[in-house]
Amino acid sequence: DVKVTQSSRYLVKRTGEKVFLECVQDMDHENMFWYRQDPGLGLRLIYFSYDVKMKEKGDIPEGYSVSREKKERFSLILESASTNQTSMYLCASRVSTDTQYFGPGTRLTVL
Amino acid sequence: SQKIEQNSEALNIQEGKTATLTCNYTNYSPAYLQWYRQDPGRGPVFLLLIRENEKEKRKERLKVTFDTTLKQSLFHITASQPADSATYLCASDNYGQNFVFGPGTRLSVLP
Structure with missing residues (x-):
């Protein structure tokens, strides 16, 4: 069965901290994505990756970076967390032009 | 820029009725549209x-249509049940070039 896992379901950090959100998929998918979801704004694409060591900016990349050193793992990094980055973060993966499989999400609170 | 709208933020219907959710897209022509279900948290x-050259797709009690003239997709749940209560998201991309989600419609099926 398809599986996308995220390192934490809930995370609380302080302003200015460096935050790592990890995502792992076991389906050998080439494409992986990071979204954030906020009430009234829906899902917004932060970054995506077509392959190992490749990354593309999505709609809202400011304040974020990503790393993809292995095919199965895609990390989202908040270099210096701010309160406006409090959100639900969702990772997804897929094979080329096919459905996206989402992880359970990480609810991040920045105090 | 590309945009997807779902015309109802929330929809309440009685159990047993058919729920119809609407998705409209503007400023582009997606190669296909997808529908997702999201439960809280x-x-x-x-x-x-459903692909652009398909008019209709069915899966059990679900039916999706795609009208490229109206730039619209309709999502139907027949014989709705309280267990169908969730947020439903419309999404599209154009062979991997654009990744856009609608804001979602929160469906409540009342017993």
Whole structure:
């Protein structure tokens, strides 16, 4: 069965901290994505990756970076967390032009 | 820029009735549209995909239509049940070039 896992379901950090959100998929998918979801704004694409060591900016990349050193793992990094980055973060993966499989999400609170 | 609108933020219907959710897109022509279900605190789960050359797609009690003239997709749940209560998201991309989600419609099926 398809599986996308995220390192934490809930995370609380302080302003200015460096935050790592990890995502792992076991389906050998080439494409992986990071979204954030906020009430009234829906899902917004932060970054995506077509392959190992490749990354593309999505709609809202400011304040974020990503790393993809292995095919199965895609990390989202908040270099210096701010309160406006409090959100639900969702990772997804897929094979080329096919459905996206989402992880359970990480609810991040920045105090 | 590309945009997807779902015309109802929330929809309440009686159990047994057919729920119809609407998705409209503007400023581009997606190669296909997808529908996802999202339960509170969880990641979206893929339901159906319909391509631009398909008029209708069915899966059990679910039916999706795609009208490229109206730039619209309709999502129907027949014989709705309280267990169908969730947020439903419309999404599209154009062979991997654009990744856009609608804001979602929160469906409540009342017993």
